[in-house]
Amino acid sequence: MSFSSDLKEELLHIMAENPCCLLAESYGLMLFGRGFSSRELSISTENEAVAKKYQYLAERLCLHAPQVQKATAKKYKVSVSDQSDRLRVLSAFGCDGTERVRRLNWANITEECCVGAFLRGAFLACGTINSPEKNYHLEFVVPHYNLCCDLKKFLENNDFSPKEVRRSGLYVLYFKKTEEIQNLLGIMGAAKFVMEFIDVIVYKDIRNNVNRRLNFENANLNKTVNAAMQQIEWIEKLQKSAAFRELPEEMQRIAHLRLENPDYSLQQIGDALIPPMSRSGVNHRLKKLCAIAQKQKGQ
């Protein structure tokens, strides 16, 4: 199950309480379906439950119950096959079938309570959402330019700011901001889903922070280990030369400590000395040891 179908499943279980909202939801689902005219009134969807919802809502406005058909291996289709039924449905939404362009009839969504119901219907017909695990993205894919402009205006009127893009001949309105996506989910009535969405975001945030810290610590650890390996290499070379025995005892002691304890930090080497030495004191002397070793090599 994709994140989209999970969301649709929750939306499908919401029952509009007011008759005005039920009509607005039907309008959203049917207007953004495949056909919305006197010649064709239908939806084509991969989601069987969405097809059944379409069937259920259309049936309330028709005399003959439309049927869900399996159009292809993946697609379900519902169409209102009776001409007079199609006109009946259209007239319920204030259309008479002579409209040449599919537009939004604002008169079907006049009440405040209907906004979410209409958007829920529209989302069921043409919406998708990505899992916030990947990226934040919710979109409506509209096949008609004018209708896309109308939906954009409708969303803007309700304080949303969708972005627009054209993709393979279709018009897409999308949202990337988490807050807007949450608000949209909320207005559509997907309360449970909002929580899930927030959970994933919070979890992702925590995980990113932890990963960032681990990467940082690993990088530092690698740096320390590499430096120690390099020091050991030089010190081993230096030990073989006479110059080593001429070094002050303290330097020899640091060299031994480094050889015997490759995993020691500078601080740990300093602490192991008698008397103890500061981290920078050890660092300074190790650098000096390496410099002497390099000079030896040159001779």
Ligand SMILES: [Zn+2]
């Ligand atoms: Zn309403």
